[in-house]
């Protein structure tokens with residue numbers, strides 16, 4: 001994630017419910033039948049926003065927080081206090097990342113509820129969660145060597161490998177597939193699934209025309225840009241092209257006057273402005289990348305085009321993925337070319 005607030009001359013968004021954030025284990029109604037809860041996290045993003053939707057004689061949950069005991073206690077307090085004796089019957093996970101899917105399996109088993117996800121994210125989540133610490137594939141090492149990792153960075157990669165599953169309680173064997181444009185009836189209202197790309201394979205957003213609300217997950221965050229990364233699982237992907245195209249399509253399909261419910265930070269109005277900002281931010285980053293590549297650069301050398309603060313040990317991996325995503329987009333636009341040296345390291349230069 002990149003903090004791009006300082007890139008703005010002014011902030012065109014209107015924040016809602018600031019100072020009214022629910023405490024852990026509490027909820028706040030933000031639209032008719034739409035309730036906001038916050039689950040703690042432990043990194044720079046210290047929380048995730050999750051949602052409960054009144055669903056006739058039941059409840060629907062959207063996103064679930066990391067699989068940790070104290071977060072399950074928060075959920076239990078919500079279940080004991082606010083559900084009016086009605087069960088949770090379905091859980092939506094907007095996408096595969098652990099802060100969204102972490103307790104989905106746990107809540108499904110607790111209530112006998114169904115999990116609703118996009119197909120790509122359901123299966124990718126299962127595959128990634130199954131990776132053990134000893135399974136580091138040779139082609140993944142080759143991928144990071146090509147990006148410019150030295151031996152100590154590669155050792156860190158080997159150490160970190162296989163940790164994805166630690167944040168996720170086991171997903172159920174089966175799920176309900178959510179597809180783009182799908183009509184969903186929740187609490188007697190029409191909701192529509194809109195799928196975005198780039199941050200996750202098929203990121204589900206839930207839009208309710210009647211309430212003028214969109215549950216946006218990580219796809220349209222107000223102050224930071226979601227991480228857009230190329231990973232060893234699809235080493236030639238161009239997720240930044242996919243993300244920019246999604247922003248354009250969302251801007252065409254959504255009305256401007258929505259309350260956006262993002263997975264992190266504040267609720268806001270100004271979805272068209274924010275989508276334009278997200279596109280512009282990446283376009284500017286591509287121009288800076290081009291300037292930087294006047295001399296040949298490795299993926300790990302182009303961080304200054306994308307990040308204004310120093311890249312730390314923990315942000316080094318997502319920063320590398322994000323750099324490669326920008327380089328691949330620039331390559332497809334014929335802005336840069338790439339050559340591999342005899343050690344298999346890729347050097348990028350203005351075309």
Ligand SMILES: [Zn+2]
Pocket residue numbers: 095097199218
């Ligand atoms: Zn995410």
